[in-house]
Amino acid sequence: MTTPTVTDTAASATAAGFSPKSLKDRLLRPATRQKLLAFASLVVLMVFFSFASPQFLQADNLVGILQSTAVNGVLAIACTFVIITSGIDLSVGTLMTFCAVMTGVVLTYMGMPLWLGICAAIFFGALSGFVSGLLIAKLKIPPFIATLGMMMLLKGLSLVISGTKPIYFNDTPGFTAISQDSLIGDIVPALPIPNAVLILFLVAVAASIVLNRTLLGRYTFALGSNEEAVRLSGVNTDFWKILVYTVSGGICGIAGLLIASRLNSAQPALGQGYELDAIAAVVIGGTSLSGGTGTIVGTIIGAFIMSVLTNGLRILSVAQEWQTVVTGVIIILAVYADILRRRSGSKAH
Incomplete structure (x- = not known):
């Protein structure tokens, strides 16, 4: 039996797709470059705010950033599904609030057990997403208009159902534990990571599997790449589009649970x-507003960037209105970067 030579080993590695060239090609892909750039931006922001204010690295502040990222990250994941189809959903914030209010109705007003409240949040989120999907797929209402209408509808329903007053969860044992307690901290006291972050991780893993390993994920990307071609191939595009919005709505329901658990109340005017933060996180993470491309990992990085930026500006006593201005500028820059990526991709082909 002959001993493999270095040349044989290198040849085998190349044949298996592990050549330096293939690694370089992967690193030079636009989507990979965008994620690396986003991650580098996150590191730069954290270093800057760490030097700008000693308060930034305090444990309580870092936990607050994680809590904020959990809510924004789950909402951004919901938006990712829709944006990959080349759609948009302006109702995710008010849908989150509506789901929190409906959870309050089930738990506080009706006195139901905790698990029913959790199911209610996801159910009403999915139901609202289903309605949005119907408006867009069947009635052919543009996503921007349909979800703008849903945003106003859900905002009004939240105020009417709650009587414009917060609904508190003081009589629901274990509700605040959903977001505020730390299972990881109980095991490793040095890592008091809130349960909300663990839930974000689980949602992100599940969403990534759906997008990359299931038929729903395949058609989500296909709808964004060329919906007409998919329709002409015999696929029921209306069904898959409605399903995408339904799944997105269910994920918003999870965000509603997290924000309500964090505040120990459903705030009807919140949301x-x-x-804007969710859409910004999605675009910063490399998902194209024209559809067809996107990753959950990129979205999570984008959510961390938005949370760190908002937190850092608040610590530096930047006025809320200027924080909104910064968010708007970031969205414009991220969209312009997406346009440049698509142009470079077109030239490459």
């Missing part, structure tokens, strides 16, 4: 404006 508007969250959609």
Whole structure:
């Protein structure tokens, strides 16, 4: 039996797709470059705010950033599904609030057990997403208009159902544990990571599997790449589009649970404006607003960037209105970067 030579080993590695060239090609892909750039931006922001204010690295502040990222990250994951189809959902923030209010109705007003409240949040989120999908797929209402209408509808329903007053969960044992307690911290006291972050991780893993390993994921990307070609191939595009919005709505329900658990209340006026941070996180993470491309990992990095930026500006006593201005500028820059990526991709082909 002959001993493999270095040349044989290198040849085998190349044949298996592990050549330096293939690694270089993967690193030079636009999607990979965008994620690396986003991660580098996150590191730069954290270093900057660490030097700008000693308060930034305090344990309580870091936990607050994680809590904020959990909510924004789950909402951004919901947006990722829709944006990959070349759609948009302006209702995710108010839908999150509506789901929190409905959880309050089930748990506080009706006195139901905790598990029913959790199911209610996801159910009403999915139901609202289903309605949005119907408006877009069947009635052919543009996603921007349909979800804008749903945003106003859900905002009004939240105020009417709650009587414009917060619904508190003081009589629901274990509700605040959903977001505020730390299972990881109980095991490793040095890592008091809130349960909300663990839930974000689980949602991200599940969403990534759905997008990359299931038929729903395949058609989600296909709808964004060329919906007409998919339709002409015999696929029921309306069904898959409605399903995408339904799944997205269910994920918003999880975000509603997290925000309600964090505040120990359902705040009916809360939610508007969250959609901007979510969309910004998605675009920063490399998902194209024209559809067809996107990753959950990129979205999570984008969510961390938005949370760190918002937190850092608040610590530096930057006024809320200027924080909104910064968010708007970031969205514009991220969209322009997406346009440049698509142009470079077109030239490459």
